[in-house]
Amino acid sequence: MKRIVAKEEYCMNCRLCEVHCLVSHSRSKDLIKAFRQERGEIVPRITVERLGAVSFAVQCRHCDEPACVEACMTGALSRDPVTGEVTHDPQRCVGCWMCVMVCPTGAIRRDKSGHVAAKCDLCLETGTPACVANCPNEALVIEEDND
């Protein structure tokens, strides 16, 4: 499957990945509108973690044995057995936040607009994840994982 790989040595903590992730998951898909009108309700599904000079972007790792899928009581989270992607169905999500609790990388956040979980969906609609496409230093790359 495709995985987003973070190269921490070139991550410069600009956090443009967060900006573009938020826009990519907004209704308007417009930078200014998304921030002006939707920020607070929707959240970026990628977070830049930083300690001193070192930073890197974290998003769903699409684990082989995902704890979130295990913990999800409604089956909103599931792992596609073919592609390996961990997907989230907001229609089935009840906002119990168990997935948020168990995610080992803290990659799942609460989307206030729908009271549902929000996680990286690899921007399946557009093909290229917005964070990868907009990282100015190529510190986020998408790689095919052959495992």
Add this chain to the structure above:
Amino acid sequence: MSKRLVQAEFNVERDPERCIQCQVCVRQCSNQVHAYDEEAEQVTCDEASCVGCQRCATLCPTGAITIKKAPPDFAPDNNWTSDVIQNIYRQAETGGVLLSAMGNDTAKTSWWDNILLNASQVTNPSIDPLREPMELTTFLGAKPNAVELSFDDQGGPSLATKLAPQLVLSTPIMFSAMSYGAISYNAFESLARAAGQYGTFANSGEGGLHKDFWPHGPNMIVQVASGRFGVDIDYLKVAAAVEIKIGQGAKPGIGGHLPGEKVDERISQTRMIPVGSDAISPAPHHDIYSIEDLRQLIYSLKEATRYQKPISVKIAAVHNVAAIASGIVRAGADIVAIDGYKGGTGAAPTMIRNNVGIPIEFALAAVDDRLRQEGIRNQASVVACGGFRSSADVVKAIALGADAVYIGTAALVALGCHLCQKCYTGKCNWGIATQDPYLTRRLNPDIGARRLVNLLRGWSHEIKEMMGGMGINAIESLRGNREHLRGVGLSDRELSILGIKAAGE
């Protein structure tokens, strides 16, 4: 504390309609111009610290930021310009020497724009480089006075003359000396990788060669400068050529100083000095006080490298450059590199950068003339450097007599440098002239090397196009071919020193 009189040099304009308070600018500015006011939930700015590097404006996702030069509105005066007045304010406040970086930025510094190239019309055919072979391969090193052949029993020829070692360049452009210390590890790696990928050479500068870069040795020229940083036998052996740095175009006659705070563990290993100690290059080499002394060092290096590597000597273009270059060639140098007064630096006193030395155009013409007159032009290659901005400058330099050129500033611009001229602060927002680990990671060498190779490819293509237009299909035929140059807006004296005719002649 008395009121500071120096005024802000730039205006930072933030379009409130566009700003989304994402704070990318806050996180990217090493000069703390932008800040986020939690209470007001607004990005604020302090223009006084802005250096005009354009980092924030470039990364702002909504294009909300515009940086504009803000010359303080002093009373109009052609002599006492705002720059002059501000400089005096600065010195009155600090008592220090004014510092600058990069090359001379004063108004009249380039004579390349006064030189025009020829093209073929009617009587000699021009060549289309996309359809016909065009040779840019350049050999740097001493050439024999004559070539002798020997013939075997069947009459098959072989070369009897023993040739001096040569550097083979796929294009007559190399990267100038920029040390690891002056520039970041990632910038250095970008240059080294690009040189290898394109088949040319990068220069280590005077700060040694970190072991990580030894695999790039076949495409590196290493420097031996007055500080002798990082010099040992392995350093000499790993490189393709060795360059003795006597002078630098941006600051002829003075040495260098890498502040101790930049000397971290890796730089300390590379320079072979303790962590945190200042790396001071003396103004002169204390063992070179004459041409004879220089000859000793050249031959020491030749001995050390078993006469297998060309030895280059780099000098700044100064008043008697032709005589000095002649001495250098006679002292045994295989390559003479001449750095004009537009050459860049990481730090130089402003007055020296802007007022000492002569333009490369005149220095190059004078050196080429002198070496020809003395019949020793073949004994060394001449490399011109100092402010080459485009392929046209390169073509003109080669036609004036250079074998190849070094580009420094242009290479850094390709890496993202915006010429804010504040390298000496160590706060380069583009991750080039800094050792701050928060900033150096901004230059990804994968991107850097790719951009440099693109630059070399673009310039090389343009050189071929210009040569083709002149009806020349090998760079060797352009070298020193001043008949292809004409001057405009130059005095008779300037034309005669450049050895070119006026336009229309």
